[in-house]
Every structure is written in C-alpha cells, then in structure tokens.
Amino acid sequence: MSDDNSVTSTEYKLETDSELRFEIENKNEKVTITLLSGHAELFGTELVVKKSYEFGVGAKVAIFTYHGCTLELRGKPDVAYVARETPMVQYLNANSALEQLRSKAEQDDLQGPVAMVVGPTDVGKTTLCRIFLNYAVRLGRRPIYVDLDVGQGGIAIPGAIGALLVERPAPAVEGFSQQAPLVYHFGHMTPSDNGVLYNVLISKLAETTLERLQANKRAKHSGMIINTCGWVKGGGYKHILHAVKAFEVNAVFVLDQERLYNELLRDVDRSVQVIFMPKSGGIVVRTRSQRAEARDNRIREYFYGSKMPLYPHSFDVKFSDVKIFKIGSPPLPDSCLPLGMKKEDNFTKLVAVQLGPHLLHHILAVSFADGSGENVIQSNVTGFICVTDVNMEKEVLTVLSPQPRPLPQSVLLLSDLQFMDSL
Numbered sequence: 001m002s003d004d005n006s007v008t009s010t011e012y013k014l015e016t017d018s019e020l021r022f023e024i025e026n027k028n029e030k031v032t033i034t035l036l037s038g039h040a041e042l043f044g045t046e047l048v049v050k051k052s053y054e055f056g057v058g059a060k061v062a063i064f065t066y067h068g069c070t071l072e073l074r075g076k077p078d079v080a081y082v083a084r085e086t087p088m089v090q091y092l093n094a095n096s097a098l099e100q101l102r103s104k105a106e107q108d109d110l111q112g113p114v115a116m117v118v119g120p121t122d123v124g125k126t127t128l129c130r131i132f133l134n135y136a137v138r139l140g141r142r143p144i145y146v147d148l149d150v151g152q153g154g155i156a157i158p159g160a161i162g163a164l165l166v167e168r169p170a171p172a173v174e175g176f177s178q179q180a181p182l183v184y185h186f187g188h189m190t191p192s193d194n195g196v197l198y199n200v201l202i203s204k205l206a207e208t209t210l211e212r213l214q215a216n217k218r219a220k221h222s223g224m225i226i227n228t229c230g231w232v233k234g235g236g237y238k239h240i241l242h243a244v245k246a247f248e249v250n251a252v253f254v255l256d257q258e259r260l261y262n263e264l265l266r267d268v269d270r271s272v273q274v275i276f277m278p279k280s281g282g283i284v285v286r287t288r289s290q291r292a293e294a295r296d297n298r299i300r301e302y303f304y305g306s307k308m309p310l311y312p313h314s315f316d317v318k319f320s321d322v323k324i325f326k327i328g329s330p331p332l333p334d335s336c337l338p339l340g341m342k343k344e345d346n347f348t349k350l351v352a353v354q355l356g357p358h359l360l361h362h363i364l365a366v367s368f369a370d371g372s373g374e375n376v377i378q379s380n381v382t383g384f385i386c387v388t389d390v391n392m393e394k395e396v397l398t399v400l401s402p403q404p405r406p407l408p409q410s411v412l413l414l415s416d417l418q419f420m421d422s423l
C-alpha cells in the first residue's frame, strides 16, 4: 500500500541499562516496535529480533536493555523517549535474591519464597509482579501469581481475587494466559465496600493456594508472587497485614513509600523481610476516568479477548433455572441482632436476590457451590457472565458468557460491577 510510506519510522540506539518509553493516547494510533539488534525486554518478556510488536491506545510501555540494542519504532506515539535512569537493576537484584531462596528450597525440598508487592496507587506494583514472574519462568520456575487487587483484577475480572500457575512468560502485548485460574468472587471495586468479606476471601484463597503449592513440586520450590491494591492507609493497611499473615509471606517489597515501609518494618513478624524499592520514573499517574476505562477494558477483554478475538456466547437462562444471591446485607443496629449473632456476620450473609430489571448490565459470578449457605461464600467460581437483557414476561435473562450454554452451575452471585456490551 502506498500510504505505508507515510508511516513515521524512528530508530533508537539504546545504551546499557536504558529503556525506551512510549505512550499512546490516540484511539486510532498504532505503534509497532521491532528489535533490530541486541537484546531487549518488555517488563521481563524478551523481544524476538526482527519480530514486530503492535501496541494500541492506552499502551504505556518501557522496553529495557541490559546490554544495549537498536529498536525501530513505527507510528506516532504521544510520548516517546529514552530514559537512562531506571530501577531495573534493583528489580533484577531482588529477583536474584528470590532465585537464591528458590534454589535452596529446591535442594531441601521445601517451600520457595512467598513475595508480596505493596505500595500506593500508580507506582508499578502490577509491573513489578510481571517482571518477577517473567524472570522466574525464564529461569525454569513455575510460580503462582496471586492478585488481590479487586479494582483492576488482573486474574479474571475486576471485583474478583484469584491465583494462577504461571508456566510461560507473558506475551509482550497481552497479560498472562488465563488457563484455569482459581477465582473468588468479591463483587465490589474496592475492599472497603466489604472489608470483612475481603479478609475472609483472602484467608480462603491463601489456604487453597498454599495447599496447591504443596501438590506441585515445581510450584512449591518456586513460591508465590502476590499483587495488591493501592489502598495502603487505614483499613487498606490492615488488609495488607492480614494478607501477609494469611499467605505466610516471607518478603514484602514496598514500592515508593517510605512511610508504608517503616510501618511494615514495625508491624510485621521479624521473620518477614521488608524491602524498599524505588518506583520507575516512567510511570504516569492515571486519572479516575482512565482507571475506570482500564477496568472496563479488562471486563471487555474477559468476554471478547484482546488480540486474538474470542467470541462470547449469548443465550437465555430461565429464571427458574438459577438462584441469585448477593453476599452481605446492610448492618443491623446492635439491638436488632438475633441472639448469638455478631455484627460482622451480616457482611458475610448470603442474601437471596429477586430476579428483575435491576440485574441488567450486572456481572454475575457462576459459583462452584451447588447448594446455598456457608459454603457458597467460600467457594471459588467457574467464571463470570453479564446480564444483557431481562424479560419479565417470559421470565428469562439473556446473558453474555465466555462459555457456551448451559451454565455449568445454578448458583449465581451478584456483583456491583456493570458492563455495557456495546459491540
């Protein structure tokens, strides 16, 4: 095509320990990166020489080189520059320390390190987890990735927490593959919406993943990398302490915030290592609306895929074939509490939900539980569907689902999160 000639192409020669950063804000812009010579990696994933990698709107990327390289950038990103100050060498050293613990664990057939990454919003927590995981698999390890961030939800969907065995580096352009993750439904965008339930689910996820770790020798020696959300004050800090205990964390990496670092030094068990890590200067703070958009994209990706399009299924579900619940009811005043019931119990109460138009656009989790009661709350979920229509006359819901009909289970859990299917 003749207009191909008009595509701007720029060559960047990178020196040792530097990175090319770029950002794309324009919806119609695409940027292609090609490694012409040398070695380079994208958040720990090695680029293949001469292969083209395409990035679209929303991309905020850094391509790093330890020993120098030449990159070609085609297209017009909103920002593109080479940075020579990066914390990558510190991240690599931290990984080497984890790797030593893994080797030791392998020798003695013990459990490898459980590492957690914490810090305020927009400091690169998710990116550091990705780098750690990629480095680990490149060294032949099989770590478990745990994501406790219900706001962005890297595993499955926002509003959920989960774990995933990582067996290969993340593709440069997408995230880790989502084969059979272990997922628990929380149903809110922020832990503060139901802190009691959030802690219950953290404990349950911890128990299950620690058990699974024992079942697979390679995973056992490799350990875990745990991602968290950016709420680090007050209640958020308490959730971090709870997670450190529940997951029997050995090392906490604190990004950027000295205050949080010092608080953790003071409050965690002596056996837990607390390590301060600088954040990368390349990270741009996201606005509220950019966050909401990222969340929306994450849900769209769950149903439609990102690069390789998935075709979700749409089908009808009879009201009579499902039971919908939500977890938690508004707290009762003390005087109204039934005998023997604690105030907290309300937060983990299973409440039946009437089927009706109010369900429209809502995400529903499909629970593995077959009955109702206690076990539903602590059961993991098979996946998520989205209500795209409610027909009161015919008494059917139309749902969007990543799997074909029928629904594998009949117990559904209502989420606060909504998704407008606009395709």
Ligand code: ATP
Residues within 6 Å of the ligand: 021, 022, 059, 060, 061, 062, 120, 121, 122, 123, 124, 125, 126, 127, 128, 149, 152, 229, 230, 280, 281, 282, 283, 284
């Ligand atoms: P949140 O609080 O939302 O969970 P976070 O602390 O997990 O944020 P990341 O999501 O890891 O932060 O990073 C924020 C953004 O910055 C991402 O879009 C990421 O791709 C980008 N980013 C990370 N490191 C760099 C870098 N070195 N150069 C440019 N962009 C970067």
Ligand code: MN
Residues within 6 Å of the ligand: 125, 126, 127, 149, 152, 228
């Ligand atoms: Mn994150």
